[in-house]
Amino acid sequence: MSTNTKIAPSTLSIKDLLWQIQWDKDKCTLCGKCCAVCPVNAIELGVFRKRIVETSLEPDKSSSNNFKVFHGIRQKTDPVFACIGCGMCSLVCPNDSIIPFKNEETDKVKFHINRDGQPKKRGGRRNSKGGLLDEIKFIRISMLTDPALDAGRHEFELKTLLGRVLSPEKTIEHLKNKGWIPPVREIYPLIIGGMSFGALSPNMWEGLQMGVAYLNEEMNMPVRICTGEGGCPPRLLRSRFLQYVILQIASGYFGWDEIIHAIPEMKVDPCAIEIKYGQGAKPGDGGLLMWNKVNKLIAAIRGVPQGISLPSPPTHQTQYSIEESVAKMIQSMCMAWGFRVPVYPKISGSSTALAVLNNLTRNQYASGLSIDGEDGGTGAAYNVSMDHMGYPIASNIRESYLNLAALGMQNEIPLFAGGGVGKNGNLAANAAALIMLGASGVQVGKYIMQAAAGCLGSESDRCNVCNIGLCPKGITSQDPRLYRRLNPEDVAQRVVDVFLSFDTELRKIVAPLGRSTSLPIGMSDALGISDYYAAEKLKIKYVV
Amino acid sequence: MCRLFAFTSTEPRSPMIAIDALDVMREGHDGSGVGLFLRDLGGPFENLKDVPILSGIFTEKGLKRLDTYLMKIGFMTKYKISIRVPKKAPKGIPNRDFYIIKAYEYPKDWEDKSLREIEDKLMNIRLRLRKMGEKEQDMIVFSFWPDVIMIKELGDPKTVGEYLDIARDELKARVVMAQGRQNTNYAINLYACHPFFIQGFSTMTNGENTAFIPIKDFLQSRDCKGYAGYQSDSEVFTHILHYTMLELGLGIEAYKHIITPLNNDLLENHPDSHFLKQIKISCRKLIIDGPNCVIGSLPDHSLFMVQDRKKLRPGVVGGKPGMFVFSSEMCGLDAVIPDRDKSKDFQPMHMDTVIVGPERQEVIVCQQTQKLPLPH
Known part of the structure; x- marks a missing residue:
């Protein structure tokens, strides 16, 4: 498999993250409030390139590709910047276009929050439901x-x-x-x-x-x-x-x-x-x-x-x-x-x-x-x-x-x-x-x-x-x-x-x-x- | 809800008066049982004031075991009433072999013992007999104390009274307490029947005691073997009384402060504010939560009545010099002393302790807000 980026042991995809950002392009006004408020910089402005294939119905004309650029939100996958699910982005979004969802799969970030040999520290609670x-x-x-x-x-x-x-x-x-x-x-x-x-x-x-x-x-x-x-x-x-x-x-x-x-x-x-x-x-x-x-x-x-x-x-x-x-x-x-x-x-x-x-x-x-x-x-x-x-x-x-x-x-x-x-x-x-x-x-x-x-x-x-x-x-x-x-x-x-x-x-x-x-x-x-x-x-x- | 009736009289009277009064109030009890407490006895016991009297129910085997046990310790029978009953008991009353009331001469080697030692020994013997009886199901012991007789049985009070011939001449007392049960417990145990007794203190109650478990836990953790049993949640009222007066050395006026202390506003302005605040703190585990009306008898032959903090149960005191009655209902009082000055009838409220002393001349009402006679 060839890649255009280096894949390291701690390289994760969005699928691996505990909290995943769902963002709705149609509703987003690109105001940037979500990125500004995020306490851990989990999201940033994203520039996305998109190919649109334009197929001609007329036999004598060939189909063509049309490349467009659009702007939106990109979630970072580096464990250091992993989304914490606080939902402040949703709180500040004027159009309800962004919300974090919890991944049902086992949290993979957990395995990587120990860089430089420093185990994970955090505040909060035991995270155990019921009782x-x-x-x-x-x-x-x-x-x-x-x-x-x-x-x-x-x-x-x-x-x-x-x-x-x-x-x-x-x-x-x-x-x-x-x-x-x-x-x-x-x-x-x-x-x-x-x-x-x-x-x-x-x-x-x-x-x-x-x-x-x-x-x-x-x-x-x-x-x-x-x-x-x-x-x-x-x-x-x-x-x-x-x-x-x-x-x-x-x-x-x-x-x-x-x-x-x-x-x-x-x-x-x-x-x-x-x-x-x-x-x-x-x-x-x-x-x-x-x-x-x-x-x-x-x-x-x-x-x-x-x-x-x-x-x-x-x-x-x-x-x-x-x-x-x-x-x-x-x-x-x-x-x-x-x-x-x-x-x-x-x-x-x-x-x-x-x-x-x-x-x-x-x-x-x-x-x-x-x-x-x-x-x-x-x-x-x-x-x-x-x-x-x-x-x-x-x-x-x-x-x-x-x-x-x-x-x-x-x-x-x-x-x-x-x-x-x-x-x-x-x-x-x-x-x-x-x-x-x-x-x-x-x-x-x-x-x-x-x-x-x-x-x-x-x-x-x-x-x-x-x-x-x-x-x-x-x-x-x-x-x-x-x-x-x-x-x-x-x-x-x-x-x-x-x-x-x-x-x-x-x-x-x-x-x-x-x-x-x-x-x-x-x-x-x-x-x-x-x-x-x-x-x-x-x-x-x-x-x- | 049970029905309570008690009288105190200068002349010894038959406990049948109390049973008749319970019968008048029968709408308030279900005829499932009756308990009688007699003190300051008349009749043949008039001259036996200082010797212990054992009251209980025995099988033939149990009676033999009782005699063997007490003789071994050195008790000699001085006087005895054996209640002989017809072979077939009326409906609702179990067949028993013997109802025993026996006065004993103290063992010789008890002569040099202190009063407190004797009292502890008497209690321990009662508890020992109870334990022996529970094991073999052949003895039920209600009291073993000077000048006190107790009788308890299942069934309708009036029927039990007639069946046991409670009206007999030998049974007369100046203080009588009686309770007609409202049974809330199908597995009837006579030890769950009121009145309860410990070392000269006796009380009976109506209503449930919702704070029973913490109070029981506290009492059981005290250094007193007698704080045991608890087939009924009301038994703790007797033990708290015993604890207040005998262990803490406080007067009857303090009992109400232990079981239902004043709220802080009233305590602040009380003449014994400091003392009562400390008592409220240290006796917090003995606070009852009602609904209860407690009637009790003290070793000095006083009779008293107190109510819970919200006064959720009925209770009236009335009479005339020489005889006073404490009753759950007015009709019980009317049945026994119809010719009294009714304007002087008193229904104690949530802060009152009503006492009729051994002189039986007046009803003394102590309000919790009054100054206490404190120990010196």
């Missing part, structure tokens, strides 16, 4: 034996507690003897999980913070947001809005110089301190803010030089044992705020979660445990970590709750579940299932990015370029040309919409179960599933 949480049904419906409650009319107490809760016996004893009673926050059970200033754009961060402040101050919903590991803007640290914020410290300690120095000037205490030891999307691996996103502002807040990649170590370098140094870190953080602020660790879902939990039960300063399951999202990670590492959240949280119940401490160390909650859009149902399995609350990140800011990611390997600062919606970009696409006020409005609709849906779940006076944590008799082995594992009812 156990969606299979769980709520089956204990109050019928004629007891009145089902009215989600619209009755009074509902759906708040949860974050903080170390003393046993009733110890509470009475400490009240009598004026002993130390650990701080406990009454908060809304849906928490916006840690997404750092740096991973998120300034507009996204501002929008989330405004939404949370509105929910607290206007809607009387004690919603909390975790900063992620990236510090916290100095003005927020010194404002009353800090009480709605959970400050996260992780292995890079980014931004903590600024935070520690701001403590004397803080008007209010933060809601809590989350010590991140692990993240569900990339268990055992550290955070990763790539150099493209480290601009002047981020560098200042994090206390680092500009334009360098910021990989957090996989583990806290100062932590050599859970018995000693982790306990000391928790205690030190408690001490920094005068033992007035709950401090809890966040770990990735793991078969060793129970060992961590058992250890925390013996640490009087540990205020909870957050477990992030395998379906958690991230701004940047190695593809292999994201796709193949991790532990499903449902069974991890259930095991942990039952373990606490066996110790008689199920009310003392609240468990928070994260990782894929609402990944298929069923936020309230997933959250309620986790709560009834034993979680005191749930943390969400991806869902908020999708619902409040229109993140294009889905479980079908779409977009996922959060890591390189090219987020086409401006959610995870530090480039003002991109993040100005996102209006903070609009984000705030959507955050409020999400929480209000979640609240109504949660009531619609708990009211028919006859629950309203307290969040039904551990109400496992309400749950059923048609998978026998899952029912056995989760100790819930098997229903078919």
Whole structure:
């Protein structure tokens, strides 16, 4: 076969690409917006030569060829420029003439995204559709034996507690003897999980913070947001809005110089301190803010030089044992705020979660445990970590709750579940299932990015370029040309919409179960599933 | 929905009064079972206040095993009522060999034991007997406690009452609680019948307890062997009462704060705000979610009634000095004390705890918003 171009091992055709651009010549106005907006330059102006054979019907005249040139869109096939399926081209096309389609064949690009020996890194999610949480049904419906409650009319107490809760016996004893009673926050059970200033754009961060402040101050919903590991803007640290914020410290300690120095000037205490030891999307691996996103502002807040990649170590370098140094870190953080602020660790879902939990039960300063399951999202990670590492959240949280119940401490160390909650859009149902399995609350990140800011990611390997600062919606970009696409006020409005609709849906779940006076944590008799082995594992009812 | 009836009287009275009252309220129960709790006993038990009384149902073999077991520990029978029944039980009531009410002399080596030790031992013996009986299906033990008798049986309350001759002279008490069952469970187990009892505390309830599983899990994880059984979701109300008063050392006024704590706005302005906030936090697993009306009897012979947070069940308290009645329905109260001052009848609402103390002179209403008598 002769070719007029060189064929290398990584030479692909459009047929090999995961996302294929379909372009309609008849509708295209050649405005060029699609090529301009494409975050990865997957498409370019194409000049196409076309032969038209003009056959004469008259015998004495010969047929002829007519060569014409037309202009249009050409999709690049170099894996570096492979289309990511974000669909921004469709969004900006005035005539709906272009759209990416997913190839049904196995993705060939995957085999070639490792040039220079660098494995694929990306942001986003695990790209696994389905999930156990969606299979769980709520089956204990109050019928004629007891009145089902009215989600619209009755009074509902759906708040949860974050903080170390003393046993009733110890509470009475400490009240009598004026002993130390650990701080406990009454908060809304849906928490916006840690997404750092740096991973998120300034507009996204501002929008989330405004939404949370509105929910607290206007809607009387004690919603909390975790900063992620990236510090916290100095003005927020010194404002009353800090009480709605959970400050996260992780292995890079980014931004903590600024935070520690701001403590004397803080008007209010933060809601809590989350010590991140692990993240569900990339268990055992550290955070990763790539150099493209480290601009002047981020560098200042994090206390680092500009334009360098910021990989957090996989583990806290100062932590050599859970018995000693982790306990000391928790205690030190408690001490920094005068033992007035709950401090809890966040770990990735793991078969060793129970060992961590058992250890925390013996640490009087540990205020909870957050477990992030395998379906958690991230701004940047190695593809292999994201796709193949991790532990499903449902069974991890259930095991942990039952373990606490066996110790008689199920009310003392609240468990928070994260990782894929609402990944298929069923936020309230997933959250309620986790709560009834034993979680005191749930943390969400991806869902908020999708619902409040229109993140294009889905479980079908779409977009996922959060890591390189090219987020086409401006959610995870530090480039003002991109993040100005996102209006903070609009984000705030959507955050409020999400929480209000979640609240109504949660009531619609708990009211028919006859629950309203307290969040039904551990109400496992309400749950059923048609998978026998899952029912056995989760100790819930098997229903078919 | 079951029907509840209880009275407290300065004079010992027949429990048949309660059964008759249940019969008046029969539209509200289905005649599937009845449970009776008698305390502050009269008749032959008047002079046996301090010795434990065992109540239960036994087969011949079971009775022998009971005697052997208790004698081995050192218990001597002091007084006994054996309820002999006709060979053929009326329709709906199972044939049983013996209904036993037996008062025992304590073993000699218990003399130097503390009250708490004795109480724990009595509970453990009851639990042991229950376990033995469940294994061989030959004993059902309801209570083993001083000055307390319990009788439970399947069938229509009135028919059971007549069949067992509950009106007999020997059975008289100053505090009586009775429940007529509305059966929601075909596999009827007498241990699922109210009232429930643990170490001097007894309650009965109507309505389902939707928060049953988390509460049960919490109680079972406490260090008390008696928090077991749970054939009925209502048994936790008795155990929460026991936990509140005996384990936490709080008064009956605090019970409502444990099972249905005030909302935050009301807590903020409460005179015991700090204390109650901490209790709400640490006892969160004991919050019930109704719909329930709970009537209970305390070791000091008080009788009380509380409602769930939304007050979704009926309940009325009325009477006159010397005798007060707690009833699911007004007609039950009317049937027993028709000549009372009806304007003083009280239907507790979602924040009330109604108590009639051992003096039986007045109805005390504690509102959750009031200051609590706190432990010192």
